[in-house]
Amino acid sequence: MEQTNKMEQYELGYHIRPPHGLLNDPNGLVYYKGIYHVFYQWNQTDTTHQSKSWGHMTTKDFIRWETHQPALEPIDWYDRDGCYSGSAVVFEEKMYVFYTGNVRGKNGERKSYQCLAISEDGIHFEKKGPVLEHPIKGYTAHVRDPKVWQGKDGNWWMILGAQKEETLTGDALMYQSTNLIDWSLTGSLMDEPLSLGYMWECPDVxxxxxxxxxxxxxxxxxxxxxxxxxxxxxxxxxxELCDNGKFIRDHQPFKELDYGFEFYAPQTFKDTGGRTILYAWVGVMEPKLEAAVPTRKSGWLHALSIPREVTYEKGKLIQYPIAETTHLRETKSVVSKSIQDESFTLSSLQQDILVEWDAAATDFIIYLRNEIEINYQASNKKITVVRTNWLTNVKEERTTFLTQDLMELRLLIESSMVEIFLNKGEEVFTLRYFTSEMNHSFNFKYLNRKVEKTITGYTLRSFIVKDKS
Incomplete structure (x- = not known):
């Protein structure tokens, strides 16, 4: 976010990133008293995964933002080693924030406490301490990330990520409450036995x-x-989520939300208009790769995705930048309708570029800054994104397949992040990238048969950020 006129080489203008230190999971997403609140995991003093607080930003329009003092700090016996991830709800004009208090013993053993804090103004929070007992019989200490919502009957539900003690496999636990204070365990979210990893984090319904x-x-x-x-x-x-808190899944396999490199720990909330809005952490990576991220030299690490509206269509989730994202557009940087290959120079490294086809797209490749490659094969609707690993300097790629012909591709570009939306969000790729070149080139090249396309580019403004901390 731009707070001076001079942008750093890898600075982010319209994505949330920490003012300093390390950011990870989005937390407590909520619309409260006319304001959107975005919290995030924040190590204020270092770019390591230690001593997490809850960073806090607010906005009315997703363009102008205010930063506030951390909402939660790890200073109490039940969260002394970190105020870990959680969620927020509004009840009786108060904001109820639920989070996992992380505590480590002398020998490194973990204890987890599911905790509550309450606010009457959305800025100041009074901790109430743990609301759930731990340990839970049959589970390890890896129980965390409470997500809370109100059911159709007015009662409250909490889902927690967990790990089974006997099999060391992931699970999700469901709790119910009438008052957000007293909670009773109803059991696992699914009775169906699944072996899908050793831990399920950041559950959401x-x-x-x-x-x-x-x-x-x-x-x-x-x-x-x-x-x-x-x-x-x-x-x-x-x-289907049944009234008894059990989830009966369809006969469809586990579907990834994003096919890029760093997308992780998404959380959703609903606004008063009924939109389901998602943020995610960008993001999770191998420790050695994380240690080599260049922004650490500037004292900050990681960011959140652009907010996305999520809808359900024909068996899958569709993700697309919320409508307010278009309000970041300042000027049209390029408009081209042709059957030819295209090459142009980006007017800045904050861009919103839309490529549209009247008929189905044919094979093509896009080169962004001589660093990112987007390759499409029409015969099998295969889309591949390639970048250079900044630690090894080796090319690496991610691939998925569309179910429909490609008709639209949208790129949200920053100096060190790209979010790629295909067919208005049928599939998404999110990634960080770091190039020392000041190259601003954008090249579109057909690989065989050419068809008419329209490319429209917009220069995007940075967030306007006021520090109220």
Whole structure:
């Protein structure tokens, strides 16, 4: 976010990043008293995964933002080693924030406490301490990331990511409450036995008119061809959440939410207009790769994705930048309608570029800054994104397949991040990249048969940020 006139080489203008230190999971996403609140895991003093607080930003329009003092700090016996991830709800005009208090013993053993804090103004929070007992019989201390929502009958539900003690496999636990204070365990979210990684983090339940979705971030999946190629994954099952808190999944496999390199720990919330909005951490990576991220030299690390509206269509989740993203557009940087290859220079490294076809796209490759490659094969609707690993300097790629002909591709570009939306969000790729070149080139090249396309580019402004801390 631009706070001076001079942008750093890898600075981010319209993505949330920490003012200093390390950012990870989005937390407590909520619309409260006319304001959107975005919290995030924040190590204020270092770019390591230690001593997490809750960073806090607010906005009314997703363009102008205010930063506030951390909402939660790890200063109490039940969260002294970190105020870990959680969620927020509004009840009786108060904001109720639930989070995991992390405590480590002298020998490194972990204890987890599910904690509550309450705010009457959205800025100042009074901790109430743990609301759930631990340990839970049959589970390890890896129980965390409470997501809370109100059911159709007015009662409250909490879902927690967990790890079974006997099998060391992931699970999700469900709790119910009438008052947000007293909680009773109803059991596992699914009775169906699943072996899908060793831990399920950041569980979430999305409810649409005709379908329910269980989204979560399993750790420990083995790569299968084009799937599961990151250190950890984020994805979902579709199905039905029953009144007893059990989720009956459809006969569809686990579906990844994003096929890029760093997307992780997504969380959703609903605004008063009924939109389901998602943020994610960008993001999770191998420790050695994380240690080599160049922004650490400037004292900050990681960012959040652009907010995305999530809808359900024909068996899958669709993700697309929320409408307010278009308000970041300042000027049209390029407009071209032709059947030819295209080459142009980006007017800045904050761009929104839309490529549209009247008929189905044919084979092409896009080169962005001589660093990112986007390759499409029309015969099997295969899309591949390539970047250079900044630690090894070796090219690496991620791939998925569309179910429909490619008709639209949208790129949200920053100096060190790209989010790629295909067919208005049928599939998404999110990634960081770091190049020392000041190259601003954008090249579109057909690989065989050429068809008419329209390329429209917009220069985007940076967030306007006021520090109220």
């Amino acid at each position: 999305l409810r649409f008119d005709d379908k329910d979705v269980f989204a979560f971030s399993p750790q420990g999946l083995t790569a299968e061809g084009e799937k599961y190629n990151n250190i950890y994954q984020s994805g979902y099952f579709t199905g």
